[in-house]
Amino acid sequence: MTAPATFLPGPVPAAAARKRRVRNRYLRGLATPRGIIGLALVGLVLAAGLAAPLLTSYDPNFQTADALLSPGSGGHPWGTDELGRDLLSRLLYGIRADLLVVLAGVPIAALAGCSLALLATAHRAADVAVQRLFDLVLSFPGLILGLTVTAVMGVGRGTVIVVIALVETPGFGRLLRGAILVHRDREYAVAARVGGAGPLRLLTRHVLPNAADPVVVHFALAMSVAVILEGAMSFIGIGIRPPEAALGATLAASRPYLEDHPAYALGPLVVITALVVGLNLIAEALNRGARR
């Protein structure tokens, strides 16, 4: 088994045929047991979040006075929290809030990382600057970066998206930069250059399509890291603003009631685990497909 970071480029196919094959490779990767389980886990969580209004009739923020910390009884299938809010409803709407943040933050990171990588490979001085910038960001643990950015921007959804984007940008950037550097010096690229292809054409037609594989795989991984980061931020109270439900915040709030009301904590634990495991399985499946 090879470490996931190495990607062996396939032979050099013609552009159109290769495009189809690329798609097929990903599909083939996803059609393995690994891929299917991963897709199922993520799909299930996603569906639960999307269908929240259908699955529960409770407003996630409604505080009923007559059921506090009730463990799954009567009208509340998953029980209520210490303010009398329906836990199932908070869990489902929490999924929505989480995924929204993740789906906003990761593409921004991918875009920013890839742009910076292109910039870095275009010019030597830019390369040095971009590399040092990535170093600076990477030298802080994600949560400490989160604390600092939150101090500047205040608590809220926007802050979490910025933190996710900031933390994940160097990952995308370094990956694409490395891949471009590798593919630029391969025989087919050299051949195309000798054949008179301009730098832009070389990049878009020959180098980028081949260098894109690791980025696609990394996207799934980055999503899982974002889910973890969002959870950690709301766990320590710098995530999405209350009263809106968030998985990490629900988990943190459940702590005093672990003994009497374990379902309280169980909900977010299961959902976060399913999401993270599912996304990682998808990443692995994509990776295997890409390497085939």
Added chain:
Amino acid sequence: MTGYLLRRLPSAFGVLLLASFVIFLVLRAVPGDPAATLAGSDSSPDAVAAIRHDLGLDRPLFAQYGTWLADAVRGDFGRSYLIGGSVSDLLGQRIGNTVELTLGALLFAITLGLVCGVLGVTVKNRIGQTLLSAFNSLSLVVPGYVTGFLLVFAFAVTWRVLPPGGHESILADPQIGFQYLLMPALALALPTAAVLARYVKDGLEQALGEDYSRTAKSLGIPPRRLLWRHALPNALPPVLTALGMQVGVLLGGAVVVEAVFAWPGLGTLAEQAVTRRDYPVVQALLLFLVAVFVAVQLLTDIAYALLDPRVRLG
């Protein structure tokens, strides 16, 4: 080699200097006044102004930066606004706690990694293999606060055998300290253990496939002896390299695990200092993290240079 080092060192210091400047500026851009937190909730504006003056916060920014940098170069990181004592002492103590946690986790990770890796080669039946690989995959990806919660639920709530959080120095009181350390260290160790297990397994498989292994087998050396005496020593060097790379991962993970277990380390100090704008502490702490990162990178580069003369000369 010296030439290479001389070329790399300025860039490392450059990153540090850049970081010191960025950290200083970002902190001052943060709304919220450290003097106000110091003054307390029922205090008046003139008390805050007096404290600002006392802390030197009313001086021009660049003068403040200059003083701080000049002192920092001499190893003096000032005094914590909030805690009063010297920042170096405070940081040293908290780093000690984080190191304690990280070392505990490292021990767990190595043990678990070796066990799972060796099991990965020796367990032959399908169910065992599936279970092992599922355990590894889960350990690798499930975040520390989730495992931490599950551990608390199991060992501090359901069976009350371990404290749900807190810290007692393992040096001061080994017995009690050990019990406080167990759960956080385990929660922190799992992802690293999974990475190590994979390396151990790959290394063992490779070593057992080598010519000398096959020869030894044909000579009738028992498989167990072959595994422990021949294959394992050969599989270890890449594991050690992987271990080195995991140090950063453990430090990052420690921040989260500390929050779950109220472990008084760097993470909890960072939270306290950032939310109360204890500038000297935040500055020193962030700069320390950058320094660690730069040092690790430098060491990695040097190791590469030693192995690959082209890098050294190019």
Added chain:
Amino acid sequence: MSVPAFATSRRTVLRAAGAGAVALGLTACKSAVDDRKSQSAGAGGSAAPKRGGTLQIGALTDFTPALLFTQSSSFFLPRLVFNTLTAYDPKTLAPQPQLAKSWQVAPDGTSVALQLREGVKFHTGRPFTSDDVVFALANLKEPKRSAQLRATAAVVTDVDVKSPTELTLRLAHPVSNLFDLFEFMIIPDKETIDDALTGKKLVGTGPFVFKSWTPGASLSFARNPDYFVPDRPYFDGVEVRIIGQSDALVAALRSKQVHLALGLGGRDLQPVKDDKQFAVTQFDTGNGAWYVGANVSVKPLDDKRVRQAVSYAVNRDRIVQQGLAGFGLASSAPWPKSSPAYSDATAKRYAYDPAKAKALLAEAGAGNLDLPLAYLSSAQQLAQMVQFDLQQVGIKTTLEPLDPAKFQTQLIGQTMPALWVGAHGFAQLHPSTLAVSAYPFNEAKNTSKFSDPRYTEIVQRAWQQVDADSPTARAAYQDLTEVLLDQQFVIDLVVLAQLYAATGDLHGVTQNQFASTVLDDAYLA
């Protein structure tokens, strides 16, 4: 569940988990969750005071040296190491001698003669004299110490030192809360004051001698053999451990790793509340009160009917029950029950009445409200409860969590949004202390940007009383309460209780009016 039961389960579990001989060997002799040997074993249930032993305290928050001269959250420290001039009797609120043996207030209230106790020594061995009182007063007047009673200390314009044990304080005008100042002002050793402010060395005259402090971890104190109260304290030493997480602190108490847990809220204490092995003591003073602040410069909160509507809309009893597990006093006035200004009628003035709130809003013509509601990020539950209640009467709010630095800056800088929830202190003593010491109530400049000549007049009148208990003084307090309740720029919700959770064998723990733990008479038996 009884404690021995889980001692057995511990071993079975560890064996079952195959935790190995090492772990078993260790836990067999000492456990971080196991029952510490009960000290009451031989006492046969008698509760006679007993010398000796070390008290183990668990505290949620650490000591903060920079806040030494303020009322801060490190409740345990001030009265262990230091003493004050006088101490209130908790029942009658009459001042009792401490470092001051006796005192005479001049009939016009502009001077006080003090006679100090003789033979008192600081922990360094230096005798305590009048000069130390002079120093303590000057120290408190410094703005950077941010002592909340600075306004009262500043009234002392001059001190005549007659002898090492006799001095007279000259006041700019009479003040009703002079003995609040004496209760508040700890007398530090002037020679080591700089070390005290960095937490290196704390020197006082108190029952325990400071030994060491490890930030974030622990503090250690030894018995003061030369304490001026004969045969006190009973304990040989006090160890304080900082356990920064409530469930871990409760676990430490449950396993009797600590005898006394400080800083826990009512909800945290659910697991031990009904357990006979533990005692939860409630002091109604010293932990302040939760309130909703209103910025009167923001429309429509400039209309007092809207502020009154907010007051009617919040269900205070629900906050006490859900947020505090029943510990606390739902009250629309700031005063705890022990205050001379307390009355049932004023406490219940704004009983939960959403219909009345709606009517008041309609009367004021305030509809379609959407206001920001700021809160300290740790007060999340309270903010969400207030938000929900306000929503029920048609006031939509957007929550704005602020970290401590931002919250504090906006509070003092008068930049709070329309509404905020917070906590204030200083209602537990003489009512005037609240209006001159707690910034949200300050008549000259406050967070609400509220100013009213009538309020100023009442505050000054209540403050400048010669006799704090005279009928005119009481009338002034009554006026103060009425103006606060009518204007509602600070909408009080709940007077918080200070909770001491202790093992059943700990006796004699009290606190002063500023919530400083007093262990002079505490013992284990």
